[in-house]
Amino acid sequence: MSxxxxxxKASRRRLWPVVVFGVVAVLVIAWTALWFYAAAQAKTEFSxxxxxERQAGRQxxxxxxxxxxxxxxxxxxxxxxxxxxxxxxxxxxxxxSAAGGIEVYDPRLMSGEITGPLTISQRGGGxxxxxxxxxxxxxxRGVPPQFGSATLLFDDLSVRDRVSGGNGPVLAxxxxxxxxxxxxxSHADARAVEIVxxxxxxxxxKIHPALxxxxxxxxxxxxxxxxxxxxxxxxxxxxxxxxxxxxVEITRARIQQDEVIAVGTGAVRLTERGDxxxxxxxxxxxxxxxxxxxxxxxxxxxxxVGTALNALDQLIPGLGAMARRSAAPGLVAMxxxxxxxxxxxxxxxxxxxxxxxVFLGPVPAGTVPPLF
Numbered sequence: 001m002s003x004x005x006x007x008x009k010a011s012r013r014r015l016w017p018v019v020v021f022g023v024v025a026v027l028v029i030a031w032t033a034l035w036f037y038a039a040a041q042a043k044t045e046f047s048x049x050x051x052x053e054r055q056a057g058r059q060x061x062x063x064x065x066x067x068x069x070x071x072x073x074x075x076x077x078x079x080x081x082x083x084x085x086x087x088x089x090x091x092x093x094x095x096x097s098a099a100g101g102i103e104v105y106d107p108r109l110m111s112g113e114i115t116g117p118l119t120i121s122q123r124g125g126g127x128x129x130x131x132x133x134x135x136x137x138x139x140x141r142g143v144p145p146q147f148g149s150a151t152l153l154f155d156d157l158s159v160r161d162r163v164s165g166g167n168g169p170v171l172a173x174x175x176x177x178x179x180x181x182x183x184x185x186s187h188a189d190a191r192a193v194e195i196v197x198x199x200x201x202x203x204x205x206k207i208h209p210a211l212x213x214x215x216x217x218x219x220x221x222x223x224x225x226x227x228x229x230x231x232x233x234x235x236x237x238x239x240x241x242x243x244x245x246x247x248v249e250i251t252r253a254r255i256q257q258d259e260v261i262a263v264g265t266g267a268v269r270l271t272e273r274g275d276x277x278x279x280x281x282x283x284x285x286x287x288x289x290x291x292x293x294x295x296x297x298x299x300x301x302x303x304x305v306g307t308a309l310n311a312l313d314q315l316i317p318g319l320g321a322m323a324r325r326s327a328a329p330g331l332v333a334m335x336x337x338x339x340x341x342x343x344x345x346x347x348x349x350x351x352x353x354x355x356x357x358v359f360l361g362p363v364p365a366g367t368v369p370p371l372f
Contacts, residue, residue: 065078073103076101078099081097092120093120094119095117098112109139109140115136116133117130117132126162129161131160134155138151138153153175153176157175159171169206173200174200175199175201178198179196191225192225193222197219199215200216202216213258215256219250221248221250224246238274242272249267250265252264257290258289264280264281266279266282275353276356276368278353281348283346284348285342335363349361356369
């Protein structure tokens with residue numbers, strides 16, 4: 001009896017690796033078959049999505065389309081991406097390539113990579129705008145159409161236009177990151193979206209000379225009235241958003257440029273004419289330096305104050321310039337009241353938008369054209 005038992009145990013030990021190998025082989029074959037099925041479905045769904053977009057007035061094409069990512073993801077790669085959209089009528093957007101996929105370990109997370117440069121051009125014309133970057137990534141969390149959050153990130157971003165050409169970018173930033181997610185308590189018929197933006201080392205000298213020095217910004221806001229997210233031309237979307245009583249609440253914004261720091265909160269909306277209308281409370285460290293960068297002398301030369309100072313120059317040449325210089329501290333005091341920010345002396349003031357006009361405290365600081 002004992003002699004017959006020993007060979008039986010030995011044979012089972014020899015068979016065990018074969019059984020394990022067989023099970024693994026079956027699992028690999030089944031997983032591979034499942035992956036190829038999912039890849040085929042992804043390609044079919046992508047083609048169906050492109051057709052739905054085309055019928056909605058948005059033409060999207062790929063010079064070549066491929067599916068990969070085996071074994072841990074299903075990724076769709078579009079080379080030579082081309083897009084025409086209602087939001088920019090008459091314009092064409094083009095990318096060298098874009099790729100997106102779903103990770104097997106987290107099917108609710110969709111991630112993508114965007115390869116620059118992005119070019120925006122009129123049909124039949126040259127490139128009007130171009131944007132390039134070293135790293136471009138996008139993430140969507142959730143199941144369409146009910147996405148939970150979306151993130152967009154660019155490293156070493158630069159934006160150019162036809163006018164600037166090789167004379168430097170209109171906007172450059174070491175990093176731009178934006179995340180949007182459904183606000184707590186928001187529901188389908190009254191959407192509110194929380195938006196968080198981070199910008200590092202941004203320069204936009206061509207927009208305003210004061211932006212020649214790098215700027216860091218962290219902004220958190222909530223956008224209300226986003227209950228119709230259908231793609232339409234931007235002026236139409238803004239007009240409909242205004243009619244629904246849409247508004248943007250800045251819950252916190254912090255902007256720093258060298259030693260100048262500004263922190264603020266407030267809200268803004270659009271009037272029936274498309275003008276900005278709102279109020280922000282802003283606390284600024286180094287407000288005198290900020291006003292100098294914004295060209296205080298020009299600010300003091302406008303309106304009734306400028307007329308009075310020019311009259312002084314007519315009486316005694318140079319007297320008006322002296323008055324402008326001595327008026328600077330008084331202007332700072334007039335703008336707001338003394339306060340403290342991050343342990344440093346600061347000034348708190350009101351930044352107001354009244355039917356498109358911009359006021360720093362009681363002082364007019366410019367205008368913003370209607371948005372539609």
